[in-house]
Amino acid sequence: MNRDLHLTVRSDPKLLGSIRSLVRSWVDSWDVDVKTADEVVLAIDEACTNAIRHAYEGRCDGSLELTLHAAEEHLEFQVSDAGVSCPSECTERRPLQPPEVDDLEPGGLGIQLIYKVFDEVDFCRGESGGNCVTMKLKRSK
């Protein structure tokens, strides 16, 4: 039975709370433990936040597309936008390790959290702009 969700949302930070609630209730319907569900919600929030902040440069008139898809082996989440493409160095995986406070980079944490939460993460950019991040979580047997 197809229980996928497809959502189109304005790039308005006020809507992030609603997106989190929706993602949470969908994830909860798929036998995911509480801690993992918390982390998935966080990661999706981070993906949306990046799109608002960077792809749409803080503007609320952009559009985010979210897809929540349950395949046999994994749950798949996709967040895409039609804004400024993110340079590839921004989406590279970097190891998270306890830093010195003075060395702390305020940016980039969101993407690293996405890598930490999901089993597979794929960033792609459109030729004429836009970004799409696909995130997969293996389903428990």
Next chain:
Amino acid sequence: MGLTIDKEKSSSGFLIRVVGEVDLYSSPELREAILKAVPSAEGGLAIDMAGVTYIDSSGVATLVEGLRSAREHGTGFALVSPSPAVLQVLELARLDSIFEVR
């Protein structure tokens, strides 16, 4: 949902009590409250996070900025009773050891 921020000054320092969700929408308000409080927080600044039900990287960045600002001003900065949501994200981001926690 949403965020409330209460500020309390006492002889032992300055307390900011945060209740609700800290995300891209609400973190600027918290950032402003923290950075405004630091210069006058003799005795240190404490952020009560018992009532934080959600925090993301923008919220964490705000706390880091607060810590840095406090250090520059030579004043203390601590998280008080961080909720499980706060601890979970700090741990995930490997930032759990950089804050003083009470």
